[in-house]
Amino acid sequence: MITHKPDVCIIGSGIAGLIAALECAKFSNVLIITKNKLTESNSMYAQGGIAAPISIKDSPQTHYEDTLKAGCFHNNNETVKIVTKHAKSAIDDLINYGVQFDKTNNKLDLVKEGAHSIARVLHSKDVTGLEIMNCLIKKIKETNNISILENTSVNELIIENNSCIGCYANNLETNYTIESKFMCMTTGGSGYLFEKTSNPKIATGDGLYLAYVAGCRLIDLEFIQFHPTGFKYSEFNYFLISEALRGEGAKLINSNGSYFMKSYHKQADLAPRDIVARAIYDQLNQNNTVYLDCRSLERNVIKKFPTITQKAKENNINLLEDLLPVTPVVHYIMGGILTNLNAQTDITNLYAIGEVACNGLHGANRLASNSLLEGIVFAKNAAASIKKVIKKTSHTKTKRKQINTETVNKKLRQKIQNLLWKNCGIIRNTSDLQKAANELRKLSKLSPFNKTPKNTQWLKLPYLFINAALHRKENCGSHFIGNQNKKGKYWITQCKFNQLQTYTQFPKIKA
Numbered sequence: 001m002i003t004h005k006p007d008v009c010i011i012g013s014g015i016a017g018l019i020a021a022l023e024c025a026k027f028s029n030v031l032i033i034t035k036n037k038l039t040e041s042n043s044m045y046a047q048g049g050i051a052a053p054i055s056i057k058d059s060p061q062t063h064y065e066d067t068l069k070a071g072c073f074h075n076n077n078e079t080v081k082i083v084t085k086h087a088k089s090a091i092d093d094l095i096n097y098g099v100q101f102d103k104t105n106n107k108l109d110l111v112k113e114g115a116h117s118i119a120r121v122l123h124s125k126d127v128t129g130l131e132i133m134n135c136l137i138k139k140i141k142e143t144n145n146i147s148i149l150e151n152t153s154v155n156e157l158i159i160e161n162n163s164c165i166g167c168y169a170n171n172l173e174t175n176y177t178i179e180s181k182f183m184c185m186t187t188g189g190s191g192y193l194f195e196k197t198s199n200p201k202i203a204t205g206d207g208l209y210l211a212y213v214a215g216c217r218l219i220d221l222e223f224i225q226f227h228p229t230g231f232k233y234s235e236f237n238y239f240l241i242s243e244a245l246r247g248e249g250a251k252l253i254n255s256n257g258s259y260f261m262k263s264y265h266k267q268a269d270l271a272p273r274d275i276v277a278r279a280i281y282d283q284l285n286q287n288n289t290v291y292l293d294c295r296s297l298e299r300n301v302i303k304k305f306p307t308i309t310q311k312a313k314e315n316n317i318n319l320l321e322d323l324l325p326v327t328p329v330v331h332y333i334m335g336g337i338l339t340n341l342n343a344q345t346d347i348t349n350l351y352a353i354g355e356v357a358c359n360g361l362h363g364a365n366r367l368a369s370n371s372l373l374e375g376i377v378f379a380k381n382a383a384a385s386i387k388k389v390i391k392k393t394s395h396t397k398t399k400r401k402q403i404n405t406e407t408v409n410k411k412l413r414q415k416i417q418n419l420l421w422k423n424c425g426i427i428r429n430t431s432d433l434q435k436a437a438n439e440l441r442k443l444s445k446l447s448p449f450n451k452t453p454k455n456t457q458w459l460k461l462p463y464l465f466i467n468a469a470l471h472r473k474e475n476c477g478s479h480f481i482g483n484q485n486k487k488g489k490y491w492i493t494q495c496k497f498n499q500l501q502t503y504t505q506f507p508k509i510k511a
């Protein structure tokens with residue numbers, strides 16, 4: 001057993017984790033624990049980019065309004081205000097870390113994505129996440145007071161008197177006890193709990209589960225964003241086809257040759273993601289195949305998407321000549337560990353940042369390319385909050401014994417992924433959700449592995465997602481509980497933003 005005593009321990013190595021580490025390293029010793037390589041995170045795979053109102057035609061106010069409309073006004077207005085106000089300085093930070101965003105005529109190239117009223121997404125070809133993360137990782141490795149534990153899983157947060165004093169972790173060789181003054185949960189998403197997802201295998205909601213077990217409130221788990229355009233390239237694998245392609249003029253078309261999106265929403269192919277995903281779902285249910293048609297795009301536009309072009313080519317699809325089959329996939333969880341504007345959770349000295357957290361930025365449906373931005377702004381808020389109290393905080397010694405991690409059984413995993421995809425998907429209904437909840441209860445009793453943390457996580461988290469979906473009776477943003485409106489067109493209810501005033505009261509967490 002090895003004991004580490006960092007001032008700040010960061011679990012996860014996406015953009016939120018790395019920015020939090022770099023910010024905290026300015027005044028403390030930091031340890032990053034990541035269950036894979038530092039280079040494996042959801043952030044790495046972000047294609048489209050990062051939204052910021054930097055055009056002279058744009059403003060934080062317009063970005064704010066677009067974020068609220070996409071989120072169906074379920075957002076926390078204060079959070080949206082803060083994030084849109086600090087977007088420009090977040091971009092300046094990235095440029096200072098060496099990030100090269102694409103430029104046209106020496107000016108930053110901005111593209112449009114769904115539900116944005118103006119082009120405001122900065123990008124690095126179609127590998128924006130990779131470019132950002134490579135620059136951040138380089139800086140992390142140059143920073144002396146940041147240590148890294150790779151391929152290491154955290155099994156339990158150590159809580160005493162409602163305060164987080166550390167965690168237990170292990171890898172194949174070693175068990176670790178971490179005694180930290182502050183803990184930042186930045187483990188990212190949960191998409192891999194579902195059968196069809198754009199997320200990598202690591203996105204299994206670990207941080208959500210650890211925080212839940214420790215006593216944090218989770219919120220808004222019914223809001224799961226389905227990205228409209230995943231490309232199935234092997235039995236269980238989907239490759240994300242960036243919305244930025246539609247921003248450049250690519251269009252969805254069905255097997256009858258109809259560009260159907262204009263009949264679903266006035267913003268057609270650039271309607272909010274939830275609406276496009278439901279429209280595709282509706283087309284697929286009518287036995288249509290749905291394709292992305294990029295054939296009218298100029299060659300120099302297609303050049304902005306080398307990775308997507310390459311993936312298509314590997315599957316014998318030439319984007320300038322052929323249609324690319326697409327289907328919605330789970331992409332992003334809007335809900336998460338409830339936090340305040342400093343990223344503080346219900347537990348003292350435990351912070352949560354990025355996709356694992358819910359600070360109310362995204363509401364019921366995330367505006368495209370807002371999440372990398374959120375990671376930066378909230379990592380800086382968390383670090384500023386820690387800095388204020390670090391001198392008054394000391395380490396606490398822990399004596400308890402840790403539990404070891406077990407890997408989930410493959411059959412159980414696949415069963416649960418399928419169960420969630422089928423019953424807690426794009427269109428839900430109460431009866432299927434209830435059946436799925438019962439099935440999970442049964443599986444928990446049957447599973448011979450149900451005493452180990454990973455298996456419990458795989459059984460419990462899906463239950464929490466299903467339970468959240470069961471509790472919200474009205475359609476709102478990405479949560480669609482199957483009730484058709486009077487016209488019998490279930491996607492149309494979502495267009496009437498101003499009639500969907502279903503605010504959540506964000507309970508106050510003590511600063």
Ligand code: SIN
Pocket residue numbers: 046047048049241242243244331367368369370371
């Ligand atoms: C995309 O490029 O379509 C994904 C961007 C995002 O999810 O924000």
